[in-house]
Amino acid sequence: MPQNPKHYLDYMNQHAGQLIDLRHDIHRNPELGFEEFRTSDLVARCLQDWGYEVERGLAGTGVVGRLRRGVGTRQLGIRADMDALPIEEQTGLAYSSDRPGIMHACGHDGHTAMLLGAAKYLAESGEFSGVLNLIFQPAEESMGGAKRMIEQGLFEKYPCNAIFAMHNMPGIPQGRLVFREGATMASSDYVTVTLTGVGGHGAMPHLAADPVVAAASIVMALQTIVSRNTDPQEMAVVTVAALHVGKANNVIPHSAVMEISVRSLNREVRKLIEKRIKSIVTAQADSFDVKAQVDYREGYAVLVNTRDETEFARRIGRELLGDENVILEGEAMTASEDFAFMLEKRPGCYLMIGNGIGNGSSGCQVHNPAYDFNDYNVPVGAAYWAYLAESYLHSNAGDS
């Protein structure tokens, strides 16, 4: 059975110095996506020393640590991300990045340290029955390390009944947890439309097939997707942010290229937008005798937290930190996150932990050169994961 929640906070506070040193060490040595060689060495070494079964190489630099205990059949997955960003650090901190042009500006150093803190506790004195899978993934920042781990068999090798992950959030008081059920972070897709007409003299348009007019008409027609096709109650964005066409006032160009960004918070809305972009572009181009090619590339999926797992994650937060430190239903965000791919495969919850408010480095937005993960969150997040793991994997032989 899990212990009194205070027990986990006490343990982590006693070990906070060591865990924060670990965080600073990772911070000083940031690595970009799929290049987390030193970071994954450090993670794997810790897990091995503590007695985990460790697998390396999933998605290149990914690390999974497995710990079995008792006869329980439940399997839990907790994920942390390890990659940094191509940003020149300007915090002036003693443990600032040693690598020019690279910094931990999204707090993944802190996420890794929090999960390692829980890993240490659970190996040393965790009382649970079942299988604990700790997933340290590479390349969260726009390169889809989570997706690659899944494609390389993550959940076949490490089946999980539920998965959880946590991200820090500047602008929310330090240590406050934010939960949300359902769609929580947006999908993000990229579309390139190439129009091919027939170029010619600007004075003889009847001998050409003009991609400029077709492009102009398509840009306007695309505005009707959000105004006429998607449910007004659903968030949707279709932005034509680039249009490359023509060079001179007397030359009708041969082709035009447009770049479009698509965001949504609903898998059905996303599918609808894709379908409508393709049919509007094709039909409009056809009406101008211009050929159209639509290259629709799916980026990150909509992140959807499932009901039971979100309710469970909320309960853990309330018991650990008290109701005053928990926001039960936060707002959906237009940012994207690749844990969405894991949540497409398994039920689970992605939660936020307040990084702090004010003008300091912890109140500063992520992806900013002045940002820093809040050290006070290292023991809080570690205690949260330890308590969640013991609660999820309590004695339950035969439980589902």
Ligand SMILES: [Zn+2]
């Ligand atoms: Zn980020």
Ligand SMILES: [Zn+2]
């Ligand atoms: Zn991040």
